[in-house]
Amino acid sequence: MNRQVIGAMVRLRLLRVLRDRGGLVWLLVMPMVFSYLMGNLMGDWSGAGSSRRHKVLVFDRDGGAAVDRLLAQLADDERFIIVSADSSVTDERARFLVDEGAASAVLQVPPGFTDAFAGGPTVDLRLSVDGNRLSSQNARTLIERSLLRLNTERAARGLVTAPGAAVTRDRAAAFDSTAFAEAWAHPRLRLDAASLGRLEVEDWGLTRASQHVGPAYVLFFMLMFMMVSAKDLVQERQDHTLARLVISRASALDLVAGYFLGGLVIGLVQGAILLGLNAVAFGLDYGDSPLALVLVMLLFACFASAASILLGTLARTGPQADGLGSGLTMTLGAIGGLWWPLEITPSFMQTIGQALPTGQAITVFHGMIGRGWGVERSLPMLAGLLVWFVVVFALATWRLRRQASA
Amino acid sequence: MIEVTDLVKKYGTHRAVDGVSFTVGRGELFGLLGPNGAGKTTTIGVLSTLLKADGGQVRIGGHDVASSPAQVRRLIGVVPQEIALYTDLTARDNLMFWGRLHGLGGAALSRRVEELLVMADLADQAKRRVDAYSGGMMRRLNLVAGLIHEPEVLFLDEPTVGIDAQARSRILDLIAQLGRQGLTVIYTTHYLEEAEHLCDRIGVIDRGRLVALGDKESLISQIGDVDLIRLSLPEGERAAFAAECGAWPECAGVGERRGKVEIRTPDGGRLLPRIQDWLRAHDLPLEQLEIERPNLETLYLNLTGRGLRENGS
Numbered sequence: 238m239n240r241q242v243i244g245a246m247v248r249l250r251l252l253r254v255l256r257d258r259g260g261l262v263w264l265l266v267m268p269m270v271f272s273y274l275m276g277n278l279m280g281d282w283s284g285a286g287s288s289r290r291h292k293v294l295v296f297d298r299d300g301g302a303a304v305d306r307l308l309a310q311l312a313d314d315e316r317f318i319i320v321s322a323d324s325s326v327t328d329e330r331a332r333f334l335v336d337e338g339a340a341s342a343v344l345q346v347p348p349g350f351t352d353a354f355a356g357g358p359t360v361d362l363r364l365s366v367d368g369n370r371l372s373s374q375n376a377r378t379l380i381e382r383s384l385l386r387l388n389t390e391r392a393a394r395g396l397v398t399a400p401g402a403a404v405t406r407d408r409a410a411a412f413d414s415t416a417f418a419e420a421w422a423h424p425r426l427r428l429d430a431a432s433l434g435r436l437e438v439e440d441w442g443l444t445r446a447s448q449h450v451g452p453a454y455v456l457f458f459m460l461m462f463m464m465v466s467a468k469d470l471v472q473e474r475q476d477h478t479l480a481r482l483v484i485s486r487a488s489a490l491d492l493v494a495g496y497f498l499g500g501l502v503i504g505l506v507q508g509a510i511l512l513g514l515n516a517v518a519f520g521l522d523y524g525d526s527p528l529a530l531v532l533v534m535l536l537f538a539c540f541a542s543a544a545s546i547l548l549g550t551l552a553r554t555g556p557q558a559d560g561l562g563s564g565l566t567m568t569l570g571a572i573g574g575l576w577w578p579l580e581i582t583p584s585f586m587q588t589i590g591q592a593l594p595t596g597q598a599i600t601v602f603h604g605m606i607g608r609g610w611g612v613e614r615s616l617p618m619l620a621g622l623l624v625w626f627v628v629v630f631a632l633a634t635w636r637l638r639r640q641a642s643a
Numbered sequence: 644m645i646e647v648t649d650l651v652k653k654y655g656t657h658r659a660v661d662g663v664s665f666t667v668g669r670g671e672l673f674g675l676l677g678p679n680g681a682g683k684t685t686t687i688g689v690l691s692t693l694l695k696a697d698g699g700q701v702r703i704g705g706h707d708v709a710s711s712p713a714q715v716r717r718l719i720g721v722v723p724q725e726i727a728l729y730t731d732l733t734a735r736d737n738l739m740f741w742g743r744l745h746g747l748g749g750a751a752l753s754r755r756v757e758e759l760l761v762m763a764d765l766a767d768q769a770k771r772r773v774d775a776y777s778g779g780m781m782r783r784l785n786l787v788a789g790l791i792h793e794p795e796v797l798f799l800d801e802p803t804v805g806i807d808a809q810a811r812s813r814i815l816d817l818i819a820q821l822g823r824q825g826l827t828v829i830y831t832t833h834y835l836e837e838a839e840h841l842c843d844r845i846g847v848i849d850r851g852r853l854v855a856l857g858d859k860e861s862l863i864s865q866i867g868d869v870d871l872i873r874l875s876l877p878e879g880e881r882a883a884f885a886a887e888c889g890a891w892p893e894c895a896g897v898g899e900r901r902g903k904v905e906i907r908t909p910d911g912g913r914l915l916p917r918i919q920d921w922l923r924a925h926d927l928p929l930e931q932l933e934i935e936r937p938n939l940e941t942l943y944l945n946l947t948g949r950g951l952r953e954n955g956s
Contacts, residue, residue, distance in 0.1 A: 245743035253731060256772075477727040481788075484691050484721050485744045486713075 301351025442607025470549025779810025
């Protein structure tokens with residue numbers, strides 16, 4: 238292969254992109270506008286900043302001071318409003334209330350809760366939350382935290398003789414690791430939480446919409462730009478610049494490499510700039526694995542560039558390439574979870590989505606951002622992206638070589 | 644420099660080029676003349692390695708185009724009929740790109756680009772986008788882009804299509820200049836005056852076949868030193884006139900075409916009084932009469948029975 242020819246083609250592609258101001262707007266500005274708008278529209282998934290307050294229903298059969306302390310964190314949080322009733326409720330009724338959206342969470346406090354805190358028999362609290370709603374998950378986290386605090390306080394009380402008294406050396410020595418392990422394993426105050434809905438298996442870890450829409454629009458606009466630039470290849474055929482390229486010193490493989498690398502460089506530059514802007518503007522943290530980040534962006538850009546060549550060789554006219562490119566990008570974006578997270582779709586749609594390159598790439602991003610995925614956890618998705626790239630690139634090469642030698 | 648032997652190119656069952664043979668010497672300006680669809684562009688396509696021949700052989704600079712396309716491509720430059728440029732870029736950007744593609748770089752490339760911009764009279768427009776150019780400016784840039792790597796052979800495929808007379812004249816001057824510089828040029832056109840004006844030798848192509856080949860004088864001599872007289876007559880009188888005219892000793896042939904009587908004669912001047920006498924005798928006015936000296940158009944008409952601007956397909 239002729240490196241000078243390939244270099245000239247890459248340089249030409251960059252030059253044409255840089256000279257096209259309208260194209261630059263779609264390349265760099267619009268993705269950020271979409272990220273900003275959609276990030277705000279979809280809100281903060283932790284609930285902060287949301288004007289709506291989520292209702293937590295508390296059926297309090299105890300009525301003691303310990304219940305107030307249990308709910309103190311929840312009550313202090315402006316995202317939640319606590320509605321208490323001194324009656325009981327069945328599990329079925331609690332589920333119904335959550336299912337119908339009457340409350341984000343339903344907490345049942347049995348009689349004897351305050352006694353248990355004071356040293357009485359163990360009690361179990363019952364919590365029903367809606368697994369589909371992050372507000373519910375947040376309420377659950379706050380209640381668990383309060384309960385942990387109460388249990389710890391209760392254990393610590395055993396170390397002192399009277400409130401405010403210093404912990405003596407004998408008592409501290411008696412509270413050794415065995416005693417701590419026993420207190421940890423058998424807390425007096427226990428929470429039995431039931432999660433309803435689809436997210437009960439795994440928490441996806443994203444707390445803000447921008448953690449999804451940021452990388453999602455980076456991927457979406459990368460793909461969109463590539464697919465729409467497929468019409469350039471059609472144009473090259475129609476204007477006979479492709480014929481002129483063929484009868485220059487460029488071999489068919491040089492042409493394939495030139496077109497592919499041109500697209501790849503643009504995709505990577507666009508991706509790097511947009512990811513950087515998202516990090517600065519929206520405070521996005523892409524996790525602890527730069528290698529996983531580089532791999533997912535590289536493989537996705539490789540796929541998008543190869544797909545652009547393939548589409549350019551299949552379309553007969555510029556408008557046809559435009560239409561097909563936009564349609565494919567929309568479809569891959571929607572089904573692949575770039576418009577909304579795959580995690581909120583039914584499981585069969587998640588399976589379909591994760592079989593697509595868009596779904597594989599955004600899943601890696603969600604994993605890196607929300608669950609601390611590194612290369613190892615991302616491998617299945619990265620392998621999927623690699624397969625897509627290899628297949629599409631092979632088809633694109635075959636088609637372009639045929640057209641260049643026809 | 645160029646040897647074409649029994650060249651055949653088929654599209655399905657249609658023989659677009661059918662057994663064409665000719666040679667072009669080094670430094671020669673060779674015209675391939677024929678109407679649209681005659682097979683000129685297909686011939687250029689095969690010669691420039693863009694299309695694969697179905698039969699025959701083409702050698703350029705001693706290299707077979709089928710087996711050594713890479714060697715041939717180093718020798719040739721091609722100016723396609725279409726504006727094969729990146730019109731969203733400037734003239735300089737375009738020439739720089741095509742130069743890099745041909746292995747040029749650095750100061751040598753910059754120098755060559757400036758030379759070509761001057762040659763195309765575009766030096767002061769070099770920073771404008773090509774899509775803002777006039778048709779003639781685009782054609783000139785299209786032409787010099789084929790010269791960026793200083794080829795030994797240049798294929799020009801109808802480089803003056805769709806431009807006005809003034810722009811056309813500038814392109815023809817440019818090509819004549821290239822001819823004077825010793826470049827071997829194959830020039831396809833359906834404008835016979837271009838071929839007559841520019842080319843050392845001309846091949847006349849029709850329906851994929853080369854029907855005549857030679858320099859302008861030898862081609863015209865093929866039809867003899869005859870004038871062509873075209874006479875407008877009422878439809879009912881044409882047959883009677885043709886019958887009588889055919890018997891006159893000054894008449895070498897008579898026929899009817901496009902509503903006119905066409906008479907071939909070695910001396911149009913001697914035949915005119917006879918025609919006037921006949922018109923007077925039949926009480927007919929002289930509506931329209933043209934006398935045409937032998938030229939490539941009459942040659943083409945003689946060879947194919949059609950005009951050059953009629954579609955050959």
